[in-house]
Amino acid sequence: MSNVSITPEIRRSLKNHTSLSQSVRNSFTMAYRGLLKIRRTPEQLFDVTFQPIIFTLMFTYIFGGAVSGNVYNYLPIIIPGNLVQTVITTSIVTGVQLREDMDKGVFDRFKSLPIARIAPLAGALLADTVRYTIATVLTFAMGYIMGYRPNGGFGHVVLAGILVIVCSWAVSWIFAFFGVIARTASSVQGISMLILFPLTFLSNAYVPVDTMPKWLQWFVHANPISHLVSAVRDMVNTSAFGGSDLVISLVGAAIIVALFAPLTVRAYMRRT
Template sequence: MTTTTPAPTTAAVRRAISSTPRPPRPGPLTAALAFGWRGMLKVKHVPEQLLDVTVTPVMFLLMFTYLFGGAIAGSTSAYLDYTLPGLLVMSVLFTTVYSGVALNTDLTKGVVDRFRSLPIWRPAPLLGSLLGDSVRYVVAGTVIIVVGVALGYRPDGGFPGAVAALALVVVFSFGLSWIFSVLGLLMRTPNAVMNAGFMAIFPLTFLSNVFVDPATLPGPLEAFVDVNPISVLATASRSLMAGEPDGAAIVVSLAVAAVLALVFIPVTTRLYRSR
């Protein structure tokens, strides 16, 4: 014969719960870091997500260096010295588009509704997601620098200059990613976010000094390239990697990143609460 234990009554369950102290509510930073770790876990379970920060930067570096190096600079080595800091900027900035894609995916799948039902600081999922994406920015930039060194690039600023340039690009990308977060909350599908994001960032990237010296361009185009924030960021990165920091370009890049964050963080938060 077998005996079965009767199921606990509702009253017994309530007594067990009430006898346990309520765990402390997580603070804003703790909640944001938890959602940042969630982004890392997604990469762990789906490693293909790293293709855009590993394979794509290498493809851009090899393609532009060996296809256009001889025609533009006379040799691939000379062109590599000029274009690698710019390709560092381009590769990391392209990665920011996927911040909006990931947010839109969570929104369309109902994950955001579950996050809003949790007793946590409301912007924590947004901030945590972008903090997690910053790790992807570091990976993309590191891949570019390592492959460039393997191809013969030697920054005069040494290791500190390369790290400083990467840090500046990551900070700028964090500010830029809030724009694509707004797109992620406004668009209806992830594909729409990706298309709109690349339509916006492609012209700005190619109409910059990433690939060619602005002095070789027509007058009106040169004037636009000189004030393009991506050109300023590329100039700042080149100066840091060359060991001769351009203070004005660095300050402007940090200021643009701060303005983007200050303008688009409230917009993103408001849209997040209303969707």
């Protein structure tokens, strides 16, 4: 039997007709590749290891006395707020690394492989959930070391952590979109920080809303980050589950995915 060469046109046709199950398998394979990159270059985890520790210590001792009178009373406020701020900010890395891989030609090499075209993008997003989990665990661990004892118990702490990870994964689609359409990795980071910093710091994460000027309070109350922080605080501090803040957070995450996932995939397909 003669050997049949696979032309680029045939390869692209096969990739365009990849089944859903194969696309899922390819995506998990690419996610595993992302985890291998982290193992070989552990400095990629510096932001999710040092940032939760430094931010928790810094903000607690800076604002604790002014906001709550002492550090211990401030911990139920700062730990959920810092958790949301840290993990959401970590999602920026998704877009930055995606842009870097595209600039280095990594995705060009993926074109020659018999895998689903969406797999490299989906794999990168899946792999980053490990980063969110590390940041979540370290933030709660630092709080526990400093004396924080959530009244909601371990179960609600886990649920709160899952909620933050899910919402961060949804937000990562926004930065993945920037990673695909932007020209450089530095521009992705600059645009992302410009969006996230006002949202995270102009929220109820660190100080009570009623201490802010009236003209600013309306923005803080409408800020989706504030709703996520409130949902996490209710879960870990009072065992409350299923309030309006939780619903708003989940619906907001679903809307982000519904809007940006198709946009990101469409832009990614055009680039690759």
